């Protein structure tokens with residue numbers, strides 16, 4: 587691992603050089619928020635978002651788009667290849683994503699357990715993930731809704747990142763950069779940031795990293811306990827009486843799941859126009875009625891309280907039991923910020939973590 591300094595001019599020139607070798611992505615202003623977009627020549631990603639703290643949607647869409655064509659086919663029987671599914675070739679050019687918050691970077695490791703398993707390999711997720719270089723930006727001003735330090739992450743967390751930037755100047759675009767992997771080293775080399783002028787920043791930079799990291803962690807005041815979730819009985823939590831209260835105000839709008847970096851559910855649909863068809867994968871949400879509607883007309887989660895329970899049980903109990911690797915949440919706080927009726931996963935987690943069924947109280 588080495589630390590380099592990148593000054594503003596070199597930063598902008600480096601981004602331009604990288605355009606030849608990589609598809610670049612990063613946060614850009616979008617009406618009243620910031621969203622990850624593909625960068626064109628001359629675009630500079632916005633790495634500080636003022637009071638908003640983070641992009642509205644997470645970086646997951648760069649790897650796993652909201653809507654993606656997987657196969658195409660023709661129904662025209664005069665063609666030799668009619669009714670044969672043809673896999674859509676992915677653009678294999680390496681990608682680099684800038685401005686990834688440490689919580690979002692960590693989320694990919696959680697999601698990987700679903701898309702890249704010994705039994706199932708999803709090339710539409712694995713290939714883009716493996717060909718992407720993740721350039722993070724440390725969070726010196728976490729927002730009030732952040733609780734990453736309670737769920738095994740942190741504002742300077744390096745897991746899942748290839749390079750971590752720390753803002754050196756208040757006006758932005760002068761950085762210290764910690765190079766964490768070979769991919770990070772390759773990108774810094776291609777950008778021209780590993781010149782003598784930038785390289786070998788002295789150990790003081792590392793010391794500064796550590797003290798800034800401690801300062802940033804202290805700013806995260808929200809604390810959530812997850813230590814007892816594993817030992818709770820699934821059936822006790824499932825049949826607990828607090829779910830009516832939790833789900834009462836939910837609108838089933840799906841905002842919490844779409845904005846969440848660790849939600850991975852999708853639906854596959856065919857769209858046909860004339861004789862040309864395409865098979866698409868679209869994000870779906872456990873908060874929608876149709877999500878579990880069966881062909882028979884039966885719906886095992888026909889009311890909203892069941893759907894709200896499913897979302898929290900999946901993230902905070904089923905995932906915990908299945909993988910024994912913590913909760914399916916990185917504490918980014920988006921679902922808290924964006925829920926129109928103020929349902930707060932921190933409160934639900936606390937309720938689940940401390941729950942004791944009636945009659946079993948100490």
Ligand code: SF4
Pocket residue numbers: 835836837838839840841842843873924925926927928929
């Ligand atoms: S954002 Fe809030 S209201 Fe919308 S589905 Fe999620 S919990 Fe319900």
Ligand code: SF4
Pocket residue numbers: 842845846847848849901914915916917918919920921922931
């Ligand atoms: S559940 Fe909420 S706080 Fe946790 S990762 Fe998803 S959006 Fe962020």
